[in-house]
Amino acid sequence: MSADIQRLNQRLACAQPSATYRIIDRVAERRAQGAKIISLCAGEPDFDTPNHVREAAIHAIEHGHTRYTQVAGVRSLREAVAAKFRRENGLDVTWQDTLVCNGGKQVIYNALAATLNEGDEVIVPAPYWVSYPEMVQLCGGESRIVTCEADTGFKLTPAALTAAITPQTRWLILNSPSNPTGAVYSRDELQALAEVLLANPHVLILADDIYEHLIFDDQAFHTLAQVEPRLATRTLTMNGVSKAYAMTGWRIGFATGPRWLLEAMEKLQGQQTSGASSISQQAALAALEGPKDFIRESRAAFQGRRDLMVELLNATPGLECVSPAGAFYAFASCAGLIGRTSAGGRALLTDEDVAHALLDEANVAVVHGSAFGLGPYIRIAYALDDASLHKACEAISTFCSALR
CATH class of the missing domain: 3.40.640.10 (Type I PLP-dependent aspartate aminotransferase-like (Major domain))
Incomplete structure (x- = not known):
């Protein structure tokens, strides 16, 4: 097949795939290999539709x-x-x-x-x-x-x-x-x-x-x-x-x-x-x-998760997180991790390195902040139950504590 037949629209050729979905795809690959991943990258509520x-x-x-x-x-x-x-x-x-x-x-x-x-x-x-x-x-x-x-x-x-x-x-x-x-x-x-x-x-x-x-x-x-x-x-x-x-x-x-x-x-x-x-x-x-009880209940649940995540992230070496006023994301600075090396030997030169290392070594999926136009941060979607969030934060803390 000639190269010319594969020519794309120039604007599409210059576009980048969604960074969030790239991480989601990596999560799927790791899970297919048997890894138990806690995914904090998808921007969707974990509740069932009413x-x-x-x-x-x-x-x-x-x-x-x-x-x-x-x-x-x-x-x-x-x-x-x-x-x-x-x-x-x-x-x-x-x-x-x-x-x-x-x-x-x-x-x-x-x-x-x-x-x-x-x-x-x-x-x-x-x-x-x-x-x-x-x-x-x-x-x-x-x-x-x-x-x-x-x-x-x-x-x-x-x-x-x-x-x-x-x-x-x-x-x-x-x-x-x-x-x-x-x-x-x-x-x-x-x-x-x-x-x-x-x-x-x-x-x-x-x-x-x-x-x-x-x-x-x-x-x-x-x-x-x-x-x-x-x-x-x-x-x-x-x-x-x-x-x-x-x-x-x-x-x-x-x-x-x-x-x-x-x-x-x-x-x-x-x-x-x-x-x-x-x-x-x-x-x-x-x-x-219809009734709006679901909105009130889910908001209360997310606010509790917000408080939990901010507390745990700020207790983690190298991370800092201001308390978000809405949505279900924590945007945590990982500046304290940049320039260090993970226990698995990965040099953490960027927030993207941090995100990939967390997935590969801690089995926790987050999205790097530079994909959203500002680094070095990581975006954490806390749309999971409290037990999973505790487990994820423990894994992140262990990862950060082992950096060289």
């Missing part, structure tokens, strides 16, 4: 909800999405101001693909979710990475935002609570960013609120279009059922925003995947309209 949601899916199958739906989603679900945005976020929207997609990731990709042209820039605060820069690149844009260090709480400041905006800026992506740090923007912090954005009317805002309900210590959640309604006409507010309702595999994300943008995203989706799964849409409808 019973009433599963029952709604079974009912959908048994009553014929198994056919194509409208590209933008069935009206009943879009009405429930609009009601959610009104009830929980104070956004004055109707079902016509919504779009349902095949997961939150497709919402983001559709928005970027529908709006970016060559030379357009997207401001991406780092640490960032690994897919943001790759999506921007695949859609023909350029990421303008703004590093947000621990001394700012891993959050974008108005001064840093002002410095990053150029005439070519098309989007700002803002993720709160954050993957990978768990950072949460307060109302005052969002208002300060909003003042900068009001002075730059050419910038669109993508508010990734997928971890909205996983926020701790009785803090209130705020989203940008709620804090500053004058930005609503150029803000896409994205959410979904995957994290709040333990429905990662059901693949339902949704958004609200200006209709011109939603219509463009719907056009793209119509030629790309069509509508989301009809069965999953019925399950998502039950999640949004």
